[in-house]
Amino acid sequence: MTALFALATSLLWGLADFGGGLLTRRMPALTVVVASQVIAVVVLGALVVATGGWSEAGPRLWYAVAAGAVGPAAMLAFYKALALGPMGVVSPLGSLGVVVPVSVGLLVGDRPGLLQFAGIGVAVAGVVLAGGPELRGAPVQRQAVLLTLVAAFGFGSVMALISEASSTLTGLFLALFVQRVTNVAVGGAALYASVKRGGRALPEAGGTRVLLGALPALAFVGLADVAANGTYALAAQSGPVTVAAVLASLYPVVTALAARGVLKERLRAVQAAGAGLALVGTVLLATG
DSSP, X not given: OHHHHHHHHHHHHHHHHHHHHHHTTTSOHHHHHHHHHHHHHXXXXXXXXXXXXXXXXXXXXXXXXXXXXXXXXXXXXHHHHHHHSOHHHHHHHHGGGGHHHHHHHHHXXXXXXXXHHHHHHXXXXXXXXXXXXXXXXXXXXXXXXXXXXXXXXXXXXXXXXXXXXXXXXXXXXXXXXHHHHHHHHHHHHHHHHXXXXXXXXXXXXXXXXHHHHTHHHHHHHHHHHHHHHHHHHHHHHHSOHHHHHHHHTTHHHHHHHHHHHHSOOOOOHHHHHHHHHHHHHHHHHHHO
């Protein structure tokens, strides 16, 4: 079950990243983050009410609050790093956040077998290569590398925090709701500050009409991200965190394949090799 939930997490995160990337070509990144999370808050709020999730309120929800505060900050750092580029370096570096939950898992007593340790190494290498790292070309700005590492640490921290936010399914709905409310509060404050400094909240071309037309896509991105957090929490609770974290971090492979299938982007040889290594690592982790 750990492998199944973690692979579902990779699929959902990969598709959410792909959808979010397409949307940020048409509207400000902060608007995409906030609007998609507002939709997620509405849906999760209804689930919490329907399942009686409020009865699960307790001190562990502070983990959800922390995850909700860290998530938008990590995403903004990642978008800024992508703007500084090159994307072929930034994207695979961002996946290194898996180190955080893996380290936490080892500290709390996870002891993967020999095959699983090999699978972790192979899968992480595959994820990095699947991003298509640019080993030649223009030098990478130090600020881009620093921002990417900050974002990676943030992404990994969210994975570690959300897995501790609840121990039951109804409690998980409440934890995800609290996380998204915090996301909206932090992201909304950042969007307000950006507008006050002269930034835009709506697309330059089309404005509100474009935003309303993008609501189905925004809903998909927000709900896929929420579902990914949920399946990751279930994966981390049902088996070794080290295995769950690595399998959940295969999402760059999904994003690359989605770009190949939808946008007809050609995979570079290094990306194809990375996807293959990630698959081998997955098999080792699942059977080790």
